[in-house]
Amino acid sequence: MVETRPYHHGDLRSALLTAALEVLEEGGVAALSLRGTAARAGVSHAAPKHHFGNRKGLVTAIATIGYSRFAATMAEECARSAQNPLGQVRAINRGYVKFALQNKAIFRLMFSRDHYDQDNLELAQAACRAFTLLEETSRSVARALGVVEADAWRDIANLIWTTVHGYAHLLIDGRLVNRETGEPEPIPDIGRLLFEGFSGTGRKAG
Amino acid sequence: MVETRPYHHGDLRSALLTAALEVLEEGGVAALSLRGTAARAGVSHAAPKHHFGNRKGLVTAIATIGYSRFAATMAEECARSAQNPLGQVRAINRGYVKFALQNKAIFRLMFSRDHYDQDNLELAQAACRAFTLLEETSRSVARALGVVEADAWRDIANLIWTTVHGYAHLLIDGRLVNRETGEPEPIPDIGRLLFEGFSGTGRKAG
DNA sequence: TGTACATCAGTGAACGCGCGTTCACTGATGTAC
DNA sequence: TGTACATCAGTGAACGCGCGTTCACTGATGTAC
Numbered sequence: 001m002v003e004t005r006p007y008h009h010g011d012l013r014s015a016l017l018t019a020a021l022e023v024l025e026e027g028g029v030a031a032l033s034l035r036g037t038a039a040r041a042g043v044s045h046a047a048p049k050h051h052f053g054n055r056k057g058l059v060t061a062i063a064t065i066g067y068s069r070f071a072a073t074m075a076e077e078c079a080r081s082a083q084n085p086l087g088q089v090r091a092i093n094r095g096y097v098k099f100a101l102q103n104k105a106i107f108r109l110m111f112s113r114d115h116y117d118q119d120n121l122e123l124a125q126a127a128c129r130a131f132t133l134l135e136e137t138s139r140s141v142a143r144a145l146g147v148v149e150a151d152a153w154r155d156i157a158n159l160i161w162t163t164v165h166g167y168a169h170l171l172i173d174g175r176l177v178n179r180e181t182g183e184p185e186p187i188p189d190i191g192r193l194l195f196e197g198f199s200g201t202g203r204k205a206g
Numbered sequence: 207m208v209e210t211r212p213y214h215h216g217d218l219r220s221a222l223l224t225a226a227l228e229v230l231e232e233g234g235v236a237a238l239s240l241r242g243t244a245a246r247a248g249v250s251h252a253a254p255k256h257h258f259g260n261r262k263g264l265v266t267a268i269a270t271i272g273y274s275r276f277a278a279t280m281a282e283e284c285a286r287s288a289q290n291p292l293g294q295v296r297a298i299n300r301g302y303v304k305f306a307l308q309n310k311a312i313f314r315l316m317f318s319r320d321h322y323d324q325d326n327l328e329l330a331q332a333a334c335r336a337f338t339l340l341e342e343t344s345r346s347v348a349r350a351l352g353v354v355e356a357d358a359w360r361d362i363a364n365l366i367w368t369t370v371h372g373y374a375h376l377l378i379d380g381r382l383v384n385r386e387t388g389e390p391e392p393i394p395d396i397g398r399l400l401f402e403g404f405s406g407t408g409r410k411a412g
Numbered sequence: 413t414g415t416a417c418a419t420c421a422g423t424g425a426a427c428g429c430g431c432g433t434t435c436a437c438t439g440a441t442g443t444a445c
Numbered sequence: 446t447g448t449a450c451a452t453c454a455g456t457g458a459a460c461g462c463g464c465g466t467t468c469a470c471t472g473a474t475g476t477a478c
Contacts, residue, residue: 008440008454028320030236035431044456046433051454055432111379112314114234145404158382159369159394166372167364173317176364188365197403198351214421214473241464250423252466257421261465 013051015041020062024105029115034058059109060116060123066106067126073099074133085144088137089191093164097187100168107172111165134161141194156194163190219257221247226268230311235321240264265315266322266329272312273332279305280339291350294343295397299370303393306374313378317371340367347400362400369396 009015019040024032034055038045052058074095081091100107109115116123138157147153167187170176176185215221225246230238240261244251258264280301287297306313315321322329344363353359373393376382382391 012454033431034433045431046435046457047455049433049455108318111375113379154384154391155394158373158391159396159399162372162376162382162394163365163369164372165376166368166370169317169375170368170371173319176368178360185360185364188361188368190365193365193399194404198400218421239464240466251464252424252468253422255422255466 009043012041012043012047016043016048016051016058017061017065020058021065021106024062024109025103028105029059029109029112032059032062056115056117060120062106063110063116064120064123064126066103066110067123067130069103070096070099070107070110071126071130071133074130078133078137085137085141086191086195089141089160089194090189092134092137092160093167093187093190096164097168097171100172104172107168111169141191145194159194160190163188215249218247218249218253222249222254222257222264223267223271226264227271227312230268230315231309234311235265235315235318238265238268262321262323266326268312269316269322270326270329270332272309272316273329273336275309276302276305276313276316277332277336277339280336284339284343291343291347292397292401295347295366295400296395298340298343298366299373299393299396302370303374303377306378310378313374317375347397351400365400366396369394 016037020032020037023036023040032055034048034052035045037058038048041047048058052061074092077091077095077098078088081087081094110127118124134157135153138153138160141156141160142153145156147156164187167176171184177183178185222243226238226243229242229246238261240254240258241251243264244254247253254264258267280298283297283301283304284294287293287300316333324330340363341359344359344366347362347366348359351362353362370393373382377390383389384391
């Protein structure tokens, strides 16, 4: 009596995405192929065609998952942190970096838009969810700082975003590692800098 | 009388690098191949082997050129800007972003170290030249701010680097574009923020 | 000044590989009647 | 309740492609004597 696999998988789309994520984290975007993904999922190499159309479709689906998890990671950090502007900025930073470190290849992929279909609706929605968190936090920072201009929160959002994005990106590329200790440099505390200025960071002489 | 090309090229290494840079900027790292580079340079496909050994050797040479030009672009900006700490921070920012925008693919490549041999001596030297500029500027900022701790310049360097790197990276990925105007958001003025605090940026009320 | 020889740079054919895509197919499922 | 049929999901062979690498080669250059 041989244990035979049924002809239909049942949930091949999910299985392929799981396989693709593994392939991606092991070998980077360059290693991500329809055939490789099918092989990893133990299925014929033409099977992914039915679910993703072509390679770009697969990569787009992967990026969408990435943005969803990205938003979720930041939301978790925000939920369990101090509910004030500074606490929220720091939470966003932690979530952003945590996601990038735990999902290096997919993080890179998400910010290489040539690789996927940026007009995809699901993807756009997932990305929007992630960036809305940053926007809301920036608005509350602007209020707390007593900024009057209606669009000043944009400057704050850009500042927070560029700083944390640069940090995350450099970190996963192996930079920002202290040569003496081997430890990564800490995340720049851009929230504190905004609220207290550099003199408030404890580094300046009395 | 036929115009025949001599058997030996004379300066094939340079010609191949020029060709490779074109291929790279047109199609990204994925498009960069020994064969494609040889074809672009009008030479047999096995010729690059003599100069670069293998694909990684070619990519490493490209990254080295990238770091040299990167350092040069920042140095130029520094040279023709105000010779004070704030002026130099802004010059570094401008040079960093200018290079990234004008060399999108090579900039991406430089910060994807898996793609090349990071132990290559020439490359390490070129990279060092670029980052020394940032380090020196950060030291002078620390002095100007009256910071006492010997290694505080590191915090400043990290802050400047992460901000400008994040900005450059997001910008070449098509982010940070104002949805209403279509214009890119300006580079965050991290220098001013350091010296004057957010209240000094002209955005705060009263 | 001439010659022999080593070294180097570039050639072109050949190899095997993984890839995306197409195709006719087959097994399974669900739906209309 | 049973049957016919449409639809769907997955198969496996085949295609042509560009790739890195190897190989024996050839043309050109430079150096020793």
